[in-house]
Amino acid sequence: MRTSKWAILVYVVVIIFGCIAALPNVLTPAQREQFAGWLPVKPVTLGLDLKGGSHLVLEVDAAGLRKARLETLLDDTRRALRAERISASSARIAGDTVTVKIEDPADREKVLPKLKELAAPVGTLGFGGAASDIEVTENGDSINIAMTEAGLADRTTKAVEQSLEIIRQRVDTVGVAEPLIQRVGSDRILVQLPGLEDPTALRQLLGSTAQMSFHMVDQTVDPNQPAPRGVDILPGAHDNNKYAVESRVAISGERLADAKAGFDQRTNEPIVSFTFDTLGARQFAEITQAAVGRPFAIVLDGKVLTAPVIREPIIGGNGQISGNFTAQEATVLSALLRSGALPAPLTVIEERSVGPNLGSDSIRMGIYTGLAGFALVVTLMVVLYGAWGMIANVGLVLHTILTIALLAMLGSTLTLPGIAGIILGIGMAVDANILINARIREETEAGAGAMKALDIGFNKAYATIIDSNVTTLSGTVLLFAFGSGPVKGFAVTMMLGIIISMFTSITVVRLMMREVVVRRKMKKLEIPSLFGKVPKLPSFSFMKGRFVAIGMSAFLSVSSVVLFFTPGLNYGIDFVGGIQVETTSKNTLDLPTLRHNLEALNIGEVALQEFGQDKSVLIRVQRQPGGEQEQTAALNRIKDAVVQTIPDASFERTEVVGPTVSTELARSGFLAVGLAMVAILLYIWFRFEWHFAVGAIAVLLLDITKTIGFFALTGIDFNLTAIAALLTMIGYSVNDKVVVYDRMRENLRKYKSMPFSDLIDMSINQVIARCIFTSMATAFSLVPMAIWGGDAVKSFAWPMIFGVIVATTSSIYIGGPILLFLNRWWKDREASRGGTTTPQAGTPAA
Structure with missing residues (x-):
């Protein structure tokens, strides 16, 4: 029972400091501002389920990274073969390996050192030097070039780090206060956005790779027929048209210096104005001078945004993208172009909003x-x-x-x-x-x-x-x-x-x-109950029974x-995946009509749970076939069906859990x-x-x-x-x-x-x-x-x-x-x- 005075002093200090540290949580914002000088800590941060907002988990597409690296290796390999005057057609991709078949041993010996030079250094492993991201091996008359696991892991890490910075830039353009953007695990990024109720636009903003390029349209090719070599048939981003564009990139999106959303002064429609850097402006001028009268396609993530006809040479390095944009879509597109392309596709694998x-x-x-x-x-x-x-x-x-x-x-x-x-x-x-x-x-x-x-x-x-x-x-x-x-x-x-x-x-x-x-x-320490003295211990015989x-x-x-x-068990969507939407109306809900409209979407079994005096309903839909993108598409269809049935509906909570997360x-x-x-x-x-x-x-x-x-x-x-x-x-x-x-x-x-x-x-x-x-x-x-x-x-x-x-x-x-x-x-x-x-x-x- 003896406690030193120093120990008591420590206890008192701990308690006083704890009370002061907890004080900001009971003060009003004005009072916190007034006493900010001597308050030791800020109030506890409230989670999204308490203050509302959106929660997204994005995953770097490792398969996309592997594919992109293999295609780069294939191009580099063919370039090395041409330099040695060896047929480039002998190189091809087989699974996760670039295979080069060369029957002449002398040619193999000559090209092998060149192929080994294609390796990129991957950090430092252990106490050694830089490791290679590819492995070059001989198998008979073939040379195999395969990516190492260390190489893929390093590329994934770098892609996540680069994506973090790009996502921060994109989120800043939306103007969300106090966003939380952090890496989770080896290949995922967590984005929490307080106050953002509907993350649909942001999901598109974050999930778009934003790989932009400029291509000439080949008017001699019918876009409804199979494309010849060197031509790609691409869909329109805002229409149902197809476009036959040359595979060769005329100008890369990396040459863009700036992009801004605005309105066309003549038609008052939303547009995106862009500016090239010095090299891009020169290339743009040369192309527009040589191709007057030909369509010029602007391609974003494999879709044609617009394909205007070049009326006259454009010397200043400025241009604009117009189409069937809304003002919000123009803002998102300009943000995508300003922040640059993501190094790899990001997939939204979990989405929750409150x-x-x-x-x-x-x-x-x-x-x-x-x-x-x-x-x-x-x-x-x-x-x-x-x-x-x-x-x-x-x-x-x-x-x-x-x-x-x-x-x-x-x-x-x-x-x-x-x-x-x-x-x-x-x-x-x-x-x-x-x-x-x-x-x-x-x-x-x-x-x-x-x-x-x-x-x-x-x-x-x-x-x-x-x-x-x-x-x-x-x-x-x-x-x-x-x-x-x-x-x-x-x-x-x-x-x-x-x-x-x-x-x-x-x-x-x-x-x-x-x-x-x-x-x-x-002299005697008795602890009675509120009703008096406590009876003696019982003596039940538990072992007899x-x-x-x-x-x-x-x-x-x-x-x-x-x-x-x-x-x-009634497994929640955390474990089985799927979609959950909580919606509220000011009027009594018409559940039979809502159920009929949701079932008409053909998205599988739909469960409705009514609560809150017949003015709130919880909608649950099973996991959709396919990947995470199918889950997101189904969520948008559910919201549209709810709004059509209940015009004044407000979405209190949405959750989308894909198969990977569940x-x-x-x-x-x-x-x-x-x-x-x-x-x-x-x-x-x-x-x-x-x-x-x-x-x-x-x-x-x-x-x-x-x-x-x-x-x-x-x-x-x-x-x-x-x-x-x-x-x-x-x-x-x-x-x-x-x-x-x-x-x-x-x-x-x-x-x-x-x-x-x-x-x-x-x-x-x-x-x-x-x-x-x-x-x-x-x-x-x-x-x-x-x-x-x-x-x-x-x-x-x-x-x-x-x-x-x-x-x-x-x-x-x-x-x-x-x-x-x-x-x-x-x-x-x-x-x-x-x-x-x-x-x-x-x-x-x-």
Whole structure:
């Protein structure tokens, strides 16, 4: 109970700084501006699900990069062959290799060094020098030129870095405030744009490669017939015409110096004016002088924007692009041309957008449910521990303030699942206080004085608090490692909540309780409930009914497995991919007409879920055949159909998850659950005994199967949020088991000759109040979220409440019997080997 003055000073400084760091989150923007000089951090950044905006994940087309490099290699190879007067037609692309067939050995020897010179250096690998991006090998009379994996990886990395800069330039032209553009993994780019409700135009802006070129139109070729060599048939970008253009590039788009959107003074139609650099202007002048009267095609990403006839030579290096543009399309095109071409195509593989109305509703619901949950937990602590419960509540208030302060200091983004994590963290932070108060009560009943009861109570609770929090933390760390987006936000708030709860409970609450004991000169420390003295510990015999308990648990788990297959889980689009659109109207929706119009699109099964007093509907459409572009096209068709049916419709939320993302999310989610169980198994094995670890995993599997059955029975979306609930429930369940196991380990050392079944009964009776009270506190924090939190956290809150109930009952009724069975099986196994063994410390007696 002794704490140095320096340590107390550090605690005070931490708390004061935490309060100041959290202060910006409750100040108005004007007040923040007024006190900006001495506020240490900015307020917590709100996620897109709280303030509205768009979220896009783009992937660099590695196959396109490989193809482009192979075509360049083919051209360079043919050029090298011509230089040595060898037939260039002997070079061709076969799969991922450029193959050159040369029958004359002398010619092969002559051209081989030239082909090896085509390699481009690729960074530095290990301690060597620059590595080659191609591999040149001989195979009989053929020379094979293939790209190395290191070469492709290096090109992908450079393409992503270059694309990042180009995307920043393109986004800046749109004028989105505070965009987040960052690299994710090796070949992806995350773009988050607050306040942008409809990302359609931006998606086109970011996804366009913007490879622009100028070609002469071959008027002798019929565009509706197969094209001869040297001519390409290209479609029009704004019409249904086809154009026969020469394959040879007359002027490259790289020669453009500037591009601006404007209006034609004669027709008032939107146009894009462009200017060439010095070399481009000279080339443009030469072409227009030599080709007066011929059409000149301007091609962007394989489509002809316009093909005007050259009326007269253009000397100044200026031109304009006109067509059936809208003003917005002209702005986008000019932005594309100014920022330059992307080094490789970018594919939008994930798209999510949230309207500002839904975001403000989420903030309001998050605050209301948080306050309601906090009030229920505070009330429970006062009911259980009276005035001493108020000390615990002070710790809870500090816990919440420090969590918000640390989120702001780390620059974390707060999402709706993150708010759920804070609320759940409040419920679980109570566990340490319940453990401490229960221990103090036991020491007081055993006759200890006030200070001794306080000292021993904290010391005995300390190890249990550490063990239980570490097991919960292990699942949360894995959730952070394998989760994405809002799920990571939930994991961050949970991790911070767990760590901060240990600080507030073990230091702040301890110091406050000690101060009360010292100042009041208390001889005996009693912690009565609000209704008076707490009755003595119960003495139920749980082991007598173990067969009934295990039988019931097994029946529920087997039933849950059956439900998993029939009817199965209602997988969200996170796992199966597809499109989800939430739309709202001021009037009652005509669902039959909306369903008919959507089904007429022939986009597969359409599911409509009505809510919000018949004025809101959630539209779900299965994943479309093909790649990510087909998903985006289907989304636009759905929006058009909704607007036609409901003229005043507003889109509150849209989500598009392509097949690449959905497969990865499913794999990483289930991998996180598996790794969490392995981590917990190893930790309990390390801290206790092997049979405790195996017993915990066995009970955990029963808890998980029941929770999966709950998902199947209720039809709640099984998505990333559900995986978060499952991992949190795993941590909570093991937390519960560790508390029981810790008491058993303590009693094993104290009562070495007691029959193991009696020792289990005694241990469970000693901690049963803690198990029930902690589960009540956690459930109380979740109930408001489950009722009023909305669809975004519904698939988290209800399963968590169910999981808390299942975890608590399994800790009381299932964990002990399984441990008893394992113990007896081990003893029988040892006895059957023909010898008796002396039990080690901590090993249950037979």
